[in-house]
Amino acid sequence: xxxxxxxxxxxxxxxxxxxxxxxxxxxxxxxxxxxxxxxxxxxxxxxxxxxxxxxxxxxxxxxxxxxxxxxxxxxxxxxxxxxxxxxxxxxxxxxxxxxxxxxxxxxxxxxxxxxxxxxxxxxxxxxxxxxxxxxxxxxxxxxxxxxxxxxxxxxx
Amino acid sequence: xxxxxxxxxxxxxxxxxxxxxxxxxxxxxxxxxxxxxxxxxxxxxxxxxxxxxxxxxxxxxxxxxxxxxxxxxxxxxxxxxxxxxxxxxxxxxxxxxxxxxxxxxxxxxxxxxxx
Numbered sequence: 158x159x160x161x162x163x164x165x166x167x168x169x170x171x172x173x174x175x176x177x178x179x180x181x182x183x184x185x186x187x188x189x190x191x192x193x194x195x196x197x198x199x200x201x202x203x204x205x206x207x208x209x210x211x212x213x214x215x216x217x218x219x220x221x222x223x224x225x226x227x228x229x230x231x232x233x234x235x236x237x238x239x240x241x242x243x244x245x246x247x248x249x250x251x252x253x254x255x256x257x258x259x260x261x262x263x264x265x266x267x268x269x270x271x272x273x274x275x276x277x278x279x280x281x282x283x284x285x286x287x288x289x290x291x292x293x294x295x296x297x298x299x300x301x302x303x304x305x306x307x308x309x310x311x312x313x
Numbered sequence: 314x315x316x317x318x319x320x321x322x323x324x325x326x327x328x329x330x331x332x333x334x335x336x337x338x339x340x341x342x343x344x345x346x347x348x349x350x351x352x353x354x355x356x357x358x359x360x361x362x363x364x365x366x367x368x369x370x371x372x373x374x375x376x377x378x379x380x381x382x383x384x385x386x387x388x389x390x391x392x393x394x395x396x397x398x399x400x401x402x403x404x405x406x407x408x409x410x411x412x413x414x415x416x417x418x419x420x421x422x423x424x425x426x427x428x
Binding site: 169177195199200203277311 | 333
């Protein structure tokens with residue numbers, strides 16, 4: 158195994174749970190087979206690995222590439238964000254009593270969905286900006302606006 | 314804490330609770346496949362670039378448009394250099410995609426291709 162392949166394998170080992178979680182739950186993973194999506198993301202990561210160069214944190218870079226790949230998959234397959242809670246939701250939030258909020262979040266357009274998702278996963282504004290290609294100010298502004306809208310819809 | 318905030322936090326936790334179920338052997342296999350597939354698609358993209366530049370170069374020769382070092386932009390937006398060497402045209406994509414080569418005045422590839 159060549160040195161860059163070895164480094165790539167190590168990176169995937171460190172980030173496997175993140176990649177899997179995105180493939181499994183991004184748009185609730187309803188549009189694809191998780192293992193197929195996982196493979197597509199690995200290919201995209203490998204293709205970008207040579208030019209990654211550590212400019213952003215590893216986790217942020219992996220997140221961005223995975224989100225871009227999954228959005229491409231959605232476009233390629235002609236799938237739109239599900240208007241109804243898709244089959245598989247129960248796998249993500251079994252037994253929980255908040256389907257309405259998840260439903261509302263899943264229905265958000267891009268990049269709002271990714272911004273909200275990354276926010277609830279604990280990413281900083283700067284990291285979300287790098288993931289979505291937005292400035293920190295733009296992330297902050299969009300997030301405030303989207304959360305306000307979600308809260309209003311949720312409380313109705 | 315408001316109900317909305319609590320539900321947001323729970324939603325976030327449910328996303329983060331996913332664990333990759335692949336064994337080390339399965340993960341190794343997936344990485345090997347990704348490396349192999351990734352290389353194959355890059356190669357295919359470069360072949361397309363070779364075709365693009367070959368025809369760009371030939372078209373410039375036909376139109377007598379090519380002073381040495383002339384900069385060109387392909388239909389796909391790549392910048393490249395074309396120069397005349399005797400009866401042949403040398404072309405190279407400056408984007409760093411690895412395409413370079415020489416075509417004769419009829420547009421036939423004499424040498425080159427992928428670096």
